[in-house]
Amino acid sequence: MNTQATPRERLLDAAGELFYRDGVNIGVDALCKAAGVSKKSMYQLFRSKDELIAESLASVGPGYQHALEPDAGDGLTPRERILAVFVKLDQQSRKGDFYGCPFVSTAFELKNPEHPGSVVARHFKQRLTDFFLGELVAARVDDPEGMAIQLTMAFDGASARAVVRAQALNGVGIRMAEALLDAAGVKAPELAGQAR
Amino acid sequence: MNTQATPRERLLDAAGELFYRDGVNIGVDALCKAAGVSKKSMYQLFRSKDELIAESLASVGPGYQHALEPDAGDGLTPRERILAVFVKLDQQSRKGDFYGCPFVSTAFELKNPEHPGSVVARHFKQRLTDFFLGELVAARVDDPEGMAIQLTMAFDGASARAVVRAQALNGVGIRMAEALLDAAGVKAPELAGQAR
DNA sequence: AAGGATGGAAACCGATCTGTTTCCAGACTC
């Protein structure tokens, strides 16, 4: 454990990993032990375990997003930038510690849509949809909103498949995204004028 | 509670509902109370809670499948029979007690792919894929296996969207399936051009 | 009417749950 980091940072890091790997039903004792933080400190920093669930999810959100979405202005076409997300998902599914999209996983586990963690999950799923939307607008497709939703569902469906089968996706998610992009006419790099 | 049913049936019924609604972490005390069965009887009928999870999932599987997939020989085209699954999912997502596909939900919660419940979940997801496959073969598409996988992912992605957003799908899953079927050239075989 | 099997109610076990509290070691300021 990193003793340089503050107790709060250590707690958020450990929570982000353990809630994802073991589920949100992991005990506070195990969590604090992994973080090297006392329960007293934890309950001084967070009102409840539920709040820690939400805040840890919010803290891993930007990093997860950055790991999936290519940087702006990298010279890629919208199609390539969209497909890059599915390539990253494919790579993640090959690793042994893949338990699906952490937001979807948490939402499924919490059941209650009003739980603060569910609210955070909803927020970050919307941001992925918004990323797709921006690319689709740049690609000038007919129905960018509808396509962005479909790509998000393709992402979560592929993620769910990897979880249920406990296997790597081996490109099936990428091919699904390609099929949807083909159908929407998001094709040749040069033809789709992506001015910025 | 139905006193006609055997303790085993009452347990499987209650487990199928409560594990889905509250998650697999619900206690066996609450479960037995809901089923009107003593813990003693429960542990005589099932070796462990984990076994009850698996068996209750296996017991709801056929019913869930039958609720989604149209009967054979109903005069519908393969395309209509495939879309009927997504229409049913859309209808389910409108109800307040929708927590996603029970197999996907259980697999996400259990995390461990070797858990007997995960094995059952995998089995029934494969049966949905097999249903799609049969229809796609009948429709003579180019890559029926790949398309069946894509439709299954579309199903689970749509289901995940309804869970994360805690909202009805309002047709977005149906439209995604239509887009995939259109791209694969699955029209009504006997009836030419069918507009939507 | 007697005997055996079924199965519910509830006590019990040790472990773990979320959350609170006490105590004390170390680092800081003044």
Added chain:
DNA sequence: GAGTCTGGAAACAGATCGGTTTCCATCCTT
């Protein structure tokens, strides 16, 4: 050096966890 603050270790609380056991009422069979 005295006082203050942070934060870890650990006991504690009451509830619940999965699982076992005892006891007893109700059946069915004969």
